[in-house]
Amino acid sequence: MPSSEPTLKRLKKLASTLAATYPDAKCELNFESPIQLLVAVILSAQCTDKRVNLVTPTLFRRCPDARTLAEIPQKDLEEMIHSTGFYRNKAKMIRACCRAVTERFRGRVPDTMKELITLDGVGRKTANVILNVVWGKDEGVCVDTHVLRLAGRLGLSRETTPEGVERDLMRLFSKEQWGDVSHWLIWHGRRRCFARGPDCPGCEVRRLCPSAKIFMEKSKKPLRGAPKSGRSPPRDFPERRQLSHGRSSTNPQRRRNRIMARKPNAAFMKPVQPDAALAAVVGSKAIPRTELTKKLWAYIRKNGLQDKKNKRNINADDALKAVFGGKKVVSMFEMTKLVNKHVK
Numbered sequence: 001m002p003s004s005e006p007t008l009k010r011l012k013k014l015a016s017t018l019a020a021t022y023p024d025a026k027c028e029l030n031f032e033s034p035i036q037l038l039v040a041v042i043l044s045a046q047c048t049d050k051r052v053n054l055v056t057p058t059l060f061r062r063c064p065d066a067r068t069l070a071e072i073p074q075k076d077l078e079e080m081i082h083s084t085g086f087y088r089n090k091a092k093m094i095r096a097c098c099r100a101v102t103e104r105f106r107g108r109v110p111d112t113m114k115e116l117i118t119l120d121g122v123g124r125k126t127a128n129v130i131l132n133v134v135w136g137k138d139e140g141v142c143v144d145t146h147v148l149r150l151a152g153r154l155g156l157s158r159e160t161t162p163e164g165v166e167r168d169l170m171r172l173f174s175k176e177q178w179g180d181v182s183h184w185l186i187w188h189g190r191r192r193c194f195a196r197g198p199d200c201p202g203c204e205v206r207r208l209c210p211s212a213k214i215f216m217e218k219s220k221k222p223l224r225g226a227p228k229s230g231r232s233p234p235r236d237f238p239e240r241r242q243l244s245h246g247r248s249s250t251n252p253q254r255r256r257n258r259i260m261a262r263k264p265n266a267a268f269m270k271p272v273q274p275d276a277a278l279a280a281v282v283g284s285k286a287i288p289r290t291e292l293t294k295k296l297w298a299y300i301r302k303n304g305l306q307d308k309k310n311k312r313n314i315n316a317d318d319a320l321k322a323v324f325g326g327k328k329v330v331s332m333f334e335m336t337k338l339v340n341k342h343v344k
Ligand code: SF4
Pocket: 153, 154, 192, 193, 194, 198, 199, 200, 203, 204, 205, 206, 209, 210, 211, 212, 215
């Protein structure tokens, strides 16, 4: 993480470059009234704006104002916002928040930080969005996951909490820029400075970014002893795992891949005999387990059994029901476990 405090000159250049790059930067949530924006911001926690914008038109058609949003039954609301994740909590917060707006503020979304943060589901981040976008007030900087990440990479803050980063950004930029700074950083985080694999070579603020060099060197640096040709190293290359995965992981699928990379002839590669149910899907001859798993995935894809909305979820129906008993299979690892239960 870069450590130097940004100079005034660098800050000015950074602000002018970001302003020139994103002249139309604005809140990307769709809304037609302050209460709709408030609800959309609550829904956007741990979810993309794109997904929220898919959900809100139906919701706002049925519940256009605070009163109707407060009165909608919990179950109905949960169903409508299901795809945004954490839907039970979000539904509870939205209903409580809209009830408070109706009862305490006569249906009008408050225009002060003090009042806004008394509402359920509203913290400084949400309050800053409402104040800036709806009421045109700059009382702070909205720090979401993109702003948090970019502030560190651009050397604007060494803090790791939203509150700390907000304090630093408020100190570094003028009050008139507070609203814009968060839009610029959010847009840059979505379009260039991705959480994984930032596009530093194409980045407009590369020359002003203390992290650019680190990321660019990391992406091209070969590991000690790696072949120079740029091709992937042989299986027995000791640092293969590091090269292919970057860092250790607790993800069971990755763990399994690593084991497979290390021990290509391990026991689970031994041929197995599919039982009657599996035979319906993969045929009846003995095949290696890994082959079996591959065949099942091919079958799932070919027959469109994969849930299109969430690629990790697979609806095991028809022939697969016979194999998995109608269960939803959530990962290759789990599927292999189920397959192994069915093989002799
Ligand atoms: S140079 Fe790289 S790390 Fe720095 S802001 Fe641009 S994309 Fe992000």
